[in-house]
Amino acid sequence: MPTPPPTGPLCTRASLAAELLELGVRPGETLLAHTSLSALGWVSGGAVALVQALLDALGPDGTLVVPTHTGDNSEPSVWRDPPVPESWWPVLRATMPAYDPLTSPSFGVGVVPEAVRTWPGALRSAHPQASFAALGPAAATITAGHARGSSFGERSPLAHLEKAGARVLLLGAGYDSCTAFHLAQYRVPGPETENSFAAMTSRGREWRTVREPATPSDRFGELGAAFERDTEVVRGLVGAAESRLFPLADAVAYAEQWLPAHAPRPEP
Template identity: 80%
Template sequence: MPTPPLTGPLCTRESLADDLLRLGVRPGETLLAHTSLSALGWVSGGAVAVVQALLDALGPDGTLVVPAHTGDNSEPSAWRNPPVPAEWWPVLRASIPAYDPLTSPSFGVGVVPEAVRTWPGALRSANPQTSFAAVGPAAATITAGHARDCRLGERSPLARLEKAGARVLLLGAGYDACTAFHLAEYRIPGPDVENSFAAMTSQGRRWMTVRERSICEDGFVELGAAFEKEAVGAAGETAAPTAVVRGLVGAAETRLFPLADAVAYAERWLAQNRPRQA
């Protein structure tokens, strides 16, 4: 087979850090990053270099937060990619390893979050499906108290990030990956669902079912586009604090914006544009 062509530009730890600072990342801030390594170009050092660049840009007083979700720890009858035979379901419920913040690998969120999860000094929240990992002075505050029956709501790191004045960095990722929008789902009327996973308790491993808010990414791309249009319109040419700042980091189209502003806009938009469910 022919060797596939290289895709550039060539990115290094130093060039990525420079790009992040030029975009507007501020030393000392708290940043929730959603990332696509492949969107950046050819990265010398791969995911590790990306994490180093993010930490360099944030400096010793800044905190980096990433989703470290484990969506594979879930009810097997609901699996669709791929579905599994019904006769497997009881075996899977009995054998899926219990969530362990130290050892459970992240799933479906990319290689950069997995690098952060295993980073020296990283802390990780306790929800068996939608944990977040963090490195930096605010890591303990951000990751503490993540309830099992609150994936992305008021008792999750998202609410703590909002309180901390964090910003969201979509580094080659789209608005469909913006977990902050889910916090808004918890603040508007919506249905609850049963949610199952393997967890470790004082009695050992248990297959648990909790009831909590139904969440989904339907409409997030349109929501993000509307939020960006309004934010840019409000900012004009001055890039006001509420603006969505856009630019390139490596080859990746990147967006940077305040998490609280995104959540507040999403509350209004979802209430108006998402069909109500019983």
């Protein structure tokens, strides 16, 4: 079959930086970006050009943060896309490489986080499943102290971002990608879950299991729509991508109220 023709608009580093500034990105701020490269149109230079544009808009005093999660470093018995044979489970638990901030590729979060992760000077947090990477003056503060039992809690980059007054940029991404809502889940009483992963410890590689609040994102679209209805959210186009910009602390505070009010009622 013939290759379909490219679809526009044609975006460049300069055009994207200008549109990010027009949307409201402020030089010098700390920005947690969730991105969909394909939503922008045809980007000359791909993920690298978009990261350059984000850094251009933020300027030398700004800090760019992205999720660099490694959800493939997880309990194989719960894998569903695709599932693996039960006979493989113990082998996978025994042989899966331990998380390494320098070499473990991100998984399931798109090509832009991987570009940031491998960017010169990038720092990455230490959580074996829920890491974030950052570029800029605040990168060390944002990524420090990410505890294994606090994927998205008080000892995670999300809490540091909240304290730093960071904003969230959804660049062609929906609220289902908004990791800020996970911080609220840690603060609201709810079910817990077990997370298992391969980690490097003082005794070498180990398979570890931690218990922490469950963080399902299946209702984040509904939560985001309510948040946008009740709260001021900047909206606009960057390239062809519908984009949103809002303070992370506002999203967390709203979710802390919304989640318990919309929790499933126990069956009688």
